[in-house]
Amino acid sequence: APLLSWQPDFSMRQVLVLGLKGAGKSSVLHYISSEAAKDRTAPTQGFNSVQVYADGFQIDLLELGGSQNLRFYWNQYLSQAHVLVFVVDSADRPHLPTARQELHWLLAEDPRLPLVVLANKQDKSDALSVAELHRELALHTLNGQREFFLLPTSATHTALATATSIRHVKSLLVELLSQL
Ligand SMILES: Nc1nc2c(ncn2[C@@H]2O[C@H](COP(=O)(O)OP(=O)(O)OP(=O)(O)O)[C@@H](O)[C@H]2O)c(=O)[nH]1
Numbered sequence: 001a002p003l004l005s006w007q008p009d010f011s012m013r014q015v016l017v018l019g020l021k022g023a024g025k026s027s028v029l030h031y032i033s034s035e036a037a038k039d040r041t042a043p044t045q046g047f048n049s050v051q052v053y054a055d056g057f058q059i060d061l062l063e064l065g066g067s068q069n070l071r072f073y074w075n076q077y078l079s080q081a082h083v084l085v086f087v088v089d090s091a092d093r094p095h096l097p098t099a100r101q102e103l104h105w106l107l108a109e110d111p112r113l114p115l116v117v118l119a120n121k122q123d124k125s126d127a128l129s130v131a132e133l134h135r136e137l138a139l140h141t142l143n144g145q146r147e148f149f150l151l152p153t154s155a156t157h158t159a160l161a162t163a164t165s166i167r168h169v170k171s172l173l174v175e176l177l178s179q180l
């Protein structure tokens with residue numbers, strides 16, 4: 001029999017991590033994959049991927065950089081994704097309309113892809129609440145076919161021990177992906 005060099009890996013789960021530049025995608029991924037301290041992240045050129053293992057399967061988290069020239073390519077990665085994580089800087093009011101526009105552009109491409117919106121930077125004093133972000137991002141317009149979660153997060157070292165900890169994000173992803 002011919003040797004097959006390609007085998008589908010059914011134990012692999014893909015999470016696509018998008019959001020405007022500076023929203024905190026790399027920081028969130030860093031804390032999901034290792035709980036060690038990290039003081040700085042550089043803007044992502046192209047993409048950044050991390051792998052975590054949970055409950056017998058591998059989760060591959062793929063971040064695409066959020067600068068305008070890279071956003072053009074975002075939708076090409078949707079078809080491989082099992083979950084879309086969209087990270088928002090909750091304190092960056094001027095860019096919320098752009099974040100809303102980009103998010104809804106992605107959602108229009110795939111009406112069923114489960115969505116996890118992270119209301120990040122909740123540690124900032126001027127951060128919008130989850131309820132305010134729900135409104136600003138027009139999340140009430142989502143259709144009922146899609147599993148949807150909106151979580152407050154803070155991807156800082158000190159926040160790791162608090163209720164807004166991104167640890168909850170990992171548990172949620174494991175739960176969502178284990179249903180597949
Ligand atoms: N205060 C605060 N700062 C954060 C938080 N998350 C990220 N940051 C900071 O925000 C800046 C941008 O974070 P990144 O994780 O690089 O953002 P990104 O979304 O990956 O950005 P690009 O790769 O350029 O698209 C960094 O200085 C982070 O330290 C947070 O929850 N709270």
Ligand SMILES: [Mg+2]
Pocket residue numbers: 025026027042043044048063065
């Ligand atoms: Mg990044």
